[in-house]
Amino acid sequence: MLLAHFLRDRCKLTGTHIGCETSLCGACTVLLDGQAVKSCTVLALQADGAEVTTIEGLATNGQLHPVQEGFWECHGLQCGYCTPGMILAGVQLLQRNPNPTREQIAHGLEGNLCRCTGYSHIIDAVEFAAKRMAQSNANASAKPSSPKPAEGKKKAKAK
Numbered sequence: 001m002l003l004a005h006f007l008r009d010r011c012k013l014t015g016t017h018i019g020c021e022t023s024l025c026g027a028c029t030v031l032l033d034g035q036a037v038k039s040c041t042v043l044a045l046q047a048d049g050a051e052v053t054t055i056e057g058l059a060t061n062g063q064l065h066p067v068q069e070g071f072w073e074c075h076g077l078q079c080g081y082c083t084p085g086m087i088l089a090g091v092q093l094l095q096r097n098p099n100p101t102r103e104q105i106a107h108g109l110e111g112n113l114c115r116c117t118g119y120s121h122i123i124d125a126v127e128f129a130a131k132r133m134a135q136s137n138a139n140a141s142a143k144p145s146s147p148k149p150a151e152g153k154k155k156a157k158a159k
């Protein structure tokens with residue numbers, strides 16, 4: 001049994017889509033121990049004991065992952081068929097290169113096909129996510145500002 005079929009049919013995680021079943025389209029992309037894989041090319045048995053992240057598991061406590069946010073904000077989808085795979089491929093891309101150029105994003109997503117968008121908004125979405133992630137990393141590493149010294153009282157002027 002293929003991992004894609006196991007996820008959809010046994011686990012009922014139908015966010016993982018199946019397009020070509022020949023490793024060409026990327027619709028079935030999931031993260032296997034953090035690495036993007038096309039789940040139509042992996043046996044379910046090969047994933048035994050590994051951590052599999054599908055699109056259903058990407059948000060945290062109801063908070064969208066920045067790449068998901070990017071697709072929302074930048075209209076990175078039309079029919080949505082390619083979207084779960086695109087997003088998971090985008091997550092891996094930003095893990096490997098947190099500040100990619102548009103060309104690097106296009107190159108990083110070239111294993112994922114989209115028949116609707118013309119790709120431009122998808123690249124916008126990943127750029128958005130890169131900026132959002134850089135911003136939250138900067139906020140997290142910013143040192144807490146030291147309290148301002150109390151302002152001295154003004155001396156009362158003698159009349």
Ligand code: FES
Pocket residue numbers: 017018019020021022023024025026027028029038039040041
């Ligand atoms: Fe797996 Fe197309 S369905 S790559």
Ligand code: FES
Pocket residue numbers: 076077078079080081082083113114115116117
């Ligand atoms: Fe339709 Fe990509 S949004 S295939």
